[in-house]
Each structure stands twice: as structure tokens, then as C-alpha cells.
Amino acid sequence: MNPSEVQLDRILSPNSTPLEPFFQNPASQPLRNIGKGQCGSIYPVAEAQDWVIKLPNSSAKHKELRNDYEVHKIAKQAFATMPTSFQSSYPIHIPEVKAWVDASSTQFWETKKQQKTPMEGAKSPITFPTYGLITSHIHPVPPPLRRALIETFHHSALRRAKAQDAFLQIPENEDCLIRVYLGRRRSSTEPEGKLRSLRNYPLHVDQMETLGLDIDMYAKTMGQALAVLHWGAGVDGNDVEFVLGCTSPALNTSASSSTANASTHSHPNPSPQIQSIAIHLLDFNLCTTFPQTAAGLKQLVDAFWWNDPYYPRPNSVDGKDRKLWDVFVGRYLEVSSGFSTRGVDAEAFIEGVVMEGRKRKGIFG
Ligand SMILES: Nc1ncnc2c1ncn2[C@@H]1O[C@H](COP(=O)(O)OP(=O)(O)O)[C@@H](O)[C@H]1O
Numbered sequence: 001m002n003p004s005e006v007q008l009d010r011i012l013s014p015n016s017t018p019l020e021p022f023f024q025n026p027a028s029q030p031l032r033n034i035g036k037g038q039c040g041s042i043y044p045v046a047e048a049q050d051w052v053i054k055l056p057n058s059s060a061k062h063k064e065l066r067n068d069y070e071v072h073k074i075a076k077q078a079f080a081t082m083p084t085s086f087q088s089s090y091p092i093h094i095p096e097v098k099a100w101v102d103a104s105s106t107q108f109w110e111t112k113k114q115q116k117t118p119m120e121g122a123k124s125p126i127t128f129p130t131y132g133l134i135t136s137h138i139h140p141v142p143p144p145l146r147r148a149l150i151e152t153f154h155h156s157a158l159r160r161a162k163a164q165d166a167f168l169q170i171p172e173n174e175d176c177l178i179r180v181y182l183g184r185r186r187s188s189t190e191p192e193g194k195l196r197s198l199r200n201y202p203l204h205v206d207q208m209e210t211l212g213l214d215i216d217m218y219a220k221t222m223g224q225a226l227a228v229l230h231w232g233a234g235v236d237g238n239d240v241e242f243v244l245g246c247t248s249p250a251l252n253t254s255a256s257s258s259t260a261n262a263s264t265h266s267h268p269n270p271s272p273q274i275q276s277i278a279i280h281l282l283d284f285n286l287c288t289t290f291p292q293t294a295a296g297l298k299q300l301v302d303a304f305w306w307n308d309p310y311y312p313r314p315n316s317v318d319g320k321d322r323k324l325w326d327v328f329v330g331r332y333l334e335v336s337s338g339f340s341t342r343g344v345d346a347e348a349f350i351e352g353v354v355m356e357g358r359k360r361k362g363i364f365g
């Protein structure tokens with residue numbers, strides 16, 4: 001066991017001796033929220049170890065959160081058993097699963113059970129103990145990139161440096177992960193739109209072109225990941241997210257800081273690790289297994305179209321996007337063919353996605 005595991009083992013064991021409170025902020029202070037979805041909200045815990053906890057938004061979400069934990073582990077295992085060339089050619093990071101906590105983890109909730117103040121971002125106070133999924137933290141993209149996003153794409157709304165500084169200093173904007181939308185291109189006439197937050201910033205394919213990113217590499221990474229989810233983990237990939245984030249905390253230096261007091265939430269990088277931006281795959285609470293039948297294939301196709309537009313689309317009008325779809329499909333089928341007989345199913349899935357795309361084009365295009 002590594003030192004973190006030893007500590008977790010001690011905390012979660014019913015007969016363990018009292019330890020330092022696990023939540024590092026005082027019980028009277030709300031935990032800092034760094035992300036929220038339909039199912040759960042994310043809060044850093046034990047920041048020194050880089051862990052976050054996902055707590056259910058309501059008791060109705062307990063089952064989904066437990067599913068998140070189960071599928072997350074299965075997905076992690078499926079990716080871990082792939083040839084090392086997969087990761088070296090098209091790297092993707094899935095947060096480490098650290099622990100599942102529930103009412104029996106008494107030590108864990110010790111400092112929180114008297115909590116009276118609402119959790120930041122939560123509608124009503126969370127009653128402790130509750131359920132929680134502890135994983136590793138996907139760190140925000142660095143301040144210079146956050147600034148580049150607003151200077152490049154939101155210049156008319158935030159023209160003045162002062163306005164940009166003020167926007168970047170909003171604590172919420174420091175938790176900036178970038179959603180990779182290969183399946184959506186903004187039209188040149190589309191108004192810039194109001195930029196509300198840098199959290200889960202949606203980066204469209206035309207913006208990636210402007211930034212000169214390696215879009216084909218992203219398409220292959222997603223194609224590979226979806227194939228591993230389908231035929232390695234055996235799940236439909238429903239509602240998963242692909243985001244750009246950092247693999248380690250921001251260096252707390254003036255060079256990496258966008259403003260005088262930016263990075264108030266980032267902690268000094270204890271080791272001289274290189275902070276690299278990478279694609280991360282997360283959020284498994286709605287993923288489920290599927291039967292090897294026509295209904296199962298439909299489930300996969302529905303999950304593809306139901307998700308946010310991360311994957312390239314087969315029904316795009318732009319020639320560049322149609323090529324990107326081919327790149328995605330190429331890697332998806334290549335990886336799928338490695339799973340014994342799954343190549344056939346994989347082709348049926350792609351056909352299903354194309355057919356559905358034609359219908360959608362008929363309706364909308
Ligand atoms: N491990 C993590 N590190 C940092 N931020 C995270 C992490 N997991 C999730 N988030 C952020 O929190 C948001 C909500 O978490 P998510 O798992 O997607 O919840 P839901 O299942 O409710 O959609 C995500 O969109 C992301 O911005």
C-alpha cells in the first residue's frame with residue numbers, strides 16, 4: 001500500500017484510532033464547491049493529497065452516485081489493461097478512484113456531522129453522514145490559458161484589461177476545465193454570446209482551429225476511449241465528459257499567475273512535476289451495461305447522440321468536420337477490432353450513428 005492508501009485504510013476502518021479531521025476546513029465553514037452537475041457536487045478534500053469528493057445533490061441521487069463509483073472502477077480497469085501504446089499515442093486520464101464513503105465511515109464524517117452552514121453551491125444544507133465518491137482532482141487549466149480564452153474569443157465583451165482581470169479573479173473562474181466539443185462548430189455569424197463562467201468552458205471545433213490545436217489527435221483519443229468503454233468496460237458511455245485539465249496543481253509562481261491574487265485556491269506544487277494539460281474522461285453515473293441485442297445497439301447510439309457534442313458528427317455540412325468524423329471512426333473501429341468479435345458490433349454502432357445523423361439532418365439541416 002502507498003502512504004495515501006495506508007491513511008485511507010486507517011480512516012475507513014471502524015476500529016481506527018482518531019486521526020486529524022479528514023476535511024481540512026473548519027466545520028463552521030462551507031466546503032468550496034468546484035463543480036456541479038445533475039447528480040452531484042464536487043468539493044476538494046484533503047487538498048494535500050489532491051483528492052476531491054462528489055456528494056449527491058439529493059438523496060434521490062444516492063443510487064446514481066454508487067453507480068458512478070462502480071462504473072468508474074470498471075472503466076479505469078478496462079483502460080489499464082490496454083496495450084501501453086494506447087496511452088502513449090492517445091493519452092487520456094481518468095481520475096483515480098480513492099474511496100467510497102457512507103454512513104459506516106464514521107471517522108470520515110467526524111468533523112462534518114455538526115455542519116450547520118450550507119455547502120457552497122448547494123441549495124440546502126447537506127445532512128451528514130451521506131454518500132461520497134472520492135477521486136483524484138483534475139486540476140484547472142493554467143491562468144495564461146484562461147486569459148488567452150477570453151482575449152481570443154470574448155474580446156468584445158471583455159475588451160479592457162481591467163475587466164478581464166476582474167473576470168479572471170472571480171473564484172469560480174479559477175476552477176476552469178475545458179469541454180472538448182469536436183461535434184460543434186460555431187457559425188461565423190453567431191454572436192459571441194455572454195460568457196458567464198470559465199467553469200466547463202465549451203471549446204468548439206472552430207475555436208480549436210483558431211488555437212492551432214491537434215484536433216485529429218483529440219478525435220482519435222475520443223474514438224479510442226469510446227471503443228474501450230463499449231467493448232472493454234462493456235458500458236454505453238452515456239453522459240461521460242471529455243475535458244482539458246491539468247495533471248498536477250498550478251505552480252504558484254508569478255510567471256504562471258494571471259493576476260496579483262489569482263491562484264488563491266491553487267496550492268504550491270510540492271514536487272517539481274511538469275504541469276501538463278491533458279484530456280480527462282470523467283462522470284460515469286449514467287453509464288450502464290447494455291445487452292448484445294438490437295436494443296443494446298440502440299442504447300449505444302442513443303447515448304452517442306444524447307451526450308453533449310464531444311464526438312465529431314457524421315452529418316456535418318463542413319468538409320473539415322466530415323473528415324474529422326472519419327478520423328474518429330477510423331480509430332474507433334481499429335481499437336474495437338482488438339476485442340475479439342466486437343468489430344462487427346462496432347461497425348453496426350457506427351452505422352446506427354450515421355443513420356440517426358441522416359434523420360436529424362432531415363429534420364434540422
Ligand atoms: N475529479 C474532478 N476534479 C475536478 N473537477 C471535477 C472532477 N470531477 C468533476 N469535476 C467537475 O464537477 C462537475 C460535476 O461533476 P460530475 O461528475 O460531472 O457530476 P454530475 O454527474 O452531476 O454531472 C464536472 O462537470 C467538472 O467540471
Ligand SMILES: [Mg+2]
Binds near residue numbers: 037038
Ligand atoms: Mg457531469
